[in-house]
Amino acid sequence: MHQLITNLKLFWQGAALSYVALFSWLRPTTFLASMIIFPLGQILFFTLLGIFATGRDSASFYLIGNAMQITASAGIFGVTMAIGGERWAGTLMYLFGAPANRLTIFAGRATIHIFNGVVQVLMGLAWGLVLGWVSFAHTDPLALGITILIATFSTAALGLLLGCLGLVTLNIMFINNLVYFLLLLFSGANLPITALPQWMQYISWSLPLTRGIAAARFIVDGASLAEVAPLLVGEFFIGVGYLVAGYVLFRIFEIEAKRRGTLEAF
Amino acid sequence: MFLKYLYAIFAAFKMNFLSLVVDGFFIFATLLMPLIYALIAFGILRDKGAHYGIFVAVGSGLAGLWTTLLFGSGNAITGERWSGTLELIAATPTPMWMIVFGKSLGVILQSLLSMVASYLLGWLVFGYPLGIAQPLEFFLVLFIGLLSFIAFGLMLAPLFLLNPQVQQFQNALEYPVYILCGFLFPIALLPFWTTPLSYILSPYWTARLLQAAAGGTLAWEQLVNESIYILALGGVYILIASVLFRIVLKKARVDATLGLQ
Numbered sequence: 001m002h003q004l005i006t007n008l009k010l011f012w013q014g015a016a017l018s019y020v021a022l023f024s025w026l027r028p029t030t031f032l033a034s035m036i037i038f039p040l041g042q043i044l045f046f047t048l049l050g051i052f053a054t055g056r057d058s059a060s061f062y063l064i065g066n067a068m069q070i071t072a073s074a075g076i077f078g079v080t081m082a083i084g085g086e087r088w089a090g091t092l093m094y095l096f097g098a099p100a101n102r103l104t105i106f107a108g109r110a111t112i113h114i115f116n117g118v119v120q121v122l123m124g125l126a127w128g129l130v131l132g133w134v135s136f137a138h139t140d141p142l143a144l145g146i147t148i149l150i151a152t153f154s155t156a157a158l159g160l161l162l163g164c165l166g167l168v169t170l171n172i173m174f175i176n177n178l179v180y181f182l183l184l185l186f187s188g189a190n191l192p193i194t195a196l197p198q199w200m201q202y203i204s205w206s207l208p209l210t211r212g213i214a215a216a217r218f219i220v221d222g223a224s225l226a227e228v229a230p231l232l233v234g235e236f237f238i239g240v241g242y243l244v245a246g247y248v249l250f251r252i253f254e255i256e257a258k259r260r261g262t263l264e265a266f
Numbered sequence: 267m268f269l270k271y272l273y274a275i276f277a278a279f280k281m282n283f284l285s286l287v288v289d290g291f292f293i294f295a296t297l298l299m300p301l302i303y304a305l306i307a308f309g310i311l312r313d314k315g316a317h318y319g320i321f322v323a324v325g326s327g328l329a330g331l332w333t334t335l336l337f338g339s340g341n342a343i344t345g346e347r348w349s350g351t352l353e354l355i356a357a358t359p360t361p362m363w364m365i366v367f368g369k370s371l372g373v374i375l376q377s378l379l380s381m382v383a384s385y386l387l388g389w390l391v392f393g394y395p396l397g398i399a400q401p402l403e404f405f406l407v408l409f410i411g412l413l414s415f416i417a418f419g420l421m422l423a424p425l426f427l428l429n430p431q432v433q434q435f436q437n438a439l440e441y442p443v444y445i446l447c448g449f450l451f452p453i454a455l456l457p458f459w460t461t462p463l464s465y466i467l468s469p470y471w472t473a474r475l476l477q478a479a480a481g482g483t484l485a486w487e488q489l490v491n492e493s494i495y496i497l498a499l500g501g502v503y504i505l506i507a508s509v510l511f512r513i514v515l516k517k518a519r520v521d522a523t524l525g526l527q
Contacts, residue, residue, distance in 0.1 A: 029435070033435045033436075033437060033438040034437060034438070037435065037438035037442075038437055038438045038440075038441070041438060041440065041441025041442050041444075041445070044441065044445055045441045045444055045445050045450075046306075046310075048445065048451055048455050048456075049307065049310055049311075049451050050310055051451075051455060052311075052451035052452070052455055053310045053311045053313065053314060054310075171290035173290065173291050174290030174291055174293070174294050177291065177294050177299075178294055181298070181299055182302065184302065184306060185302050185305055185306055190306050190309070190310060191306065191309040191310065195309065195312075196309075
């Protein structure tokens, strides 16, 4: 019981402190820019492009796709920096030197970013409502909320995996930018998956968000939670897969870095 | 005076260019990001017909050019502060704006790759006919547009240095400019009140002329009038930049607060 309470405390402290550190360091204006203005810009850009291409009736397709994809902003950039940033801040050796449970350290880093991602998606959808590009008249809010949460979890799990790469590479900004933009292409946010070549579709279905975006579109159109359950179960297990892969890598990199004395090596 | 400092400009250009071509983020911004935008835009606009190929290639290339300029020129002085060399540059006899000018040339040269990459993607991968209907006018506009891009960069560099709060919005400035400058769709889709904002951005006029030249609809009168306007906007940016550079140097030499974040 004592061990459980200690781990929970570690989990919470790691989650809260890494989040506060990230945005205190970057200042509140960065928070405003990255959490509100950047997502709004992306949503406007792709939805307007879609309207230009196929007319106003298609606006909801692009709006929902990009509002959902925005969760990758917190899930990829936020989580990656929460893990990989330990190296830049010079705190990696303290982290790996501590006897704390590794899983609580690792998973704790993503927790608040999941909440952040959910808020970003909700704001994106709210922008769509304000601009008259989407209607929620037939939407089950609970089903949509669960979809957003699961999609955000699976994206943050990918962020944890990328964060681990940040422990061993200097080019983490290259990697997380590339993955973020590839999600724009492969996740179905802007192009229907069926319109992609077959080999691209295989990649799409192995990524987080793809099923979440599809489910969100169905739910906004009036589908029930039961109808999109297969998509959500798939999305959840994709997230679990990335989480496990990330944790395994985290442990391997820790052991290797300790063995070779390269914890702080750049 | 310009010739006197040519060597310093060239040295700044060379150093910055060589730094950027091996920088992962800039490789991403100049080559991969425009390709991803182009792939998405080609996909979304596929029903518009093959003649939109050149429109997408030019627009995606300009998007990459803007992103590279935003980060490359925007960080031209801030980067020196991070590496502790800003005071040394402020103390050299070469005017600081010339060093930033040289660095911006490096940024622009690399960012031209984004236009070439987008163009090749549309041509080789999608098989779109990407012939430029008025090549002479196209390259003339490109040259004039790049001059104004450099002037824009000269303004961004001291602005970001003097106002860290503004630089916090660096990431967020990408999409608004793509939208306001009509890189991939006409600004007629936007509310009327945003039009003046588009008009004061030289990349908007550059995109307009490049797309017209590529599509073969550029009239001589439009070319002359709008090129003059682009150059005039460039002049205004330089004027603003000169005031900002004066403030930067005052902070360096009088207040001694330049290196402070």
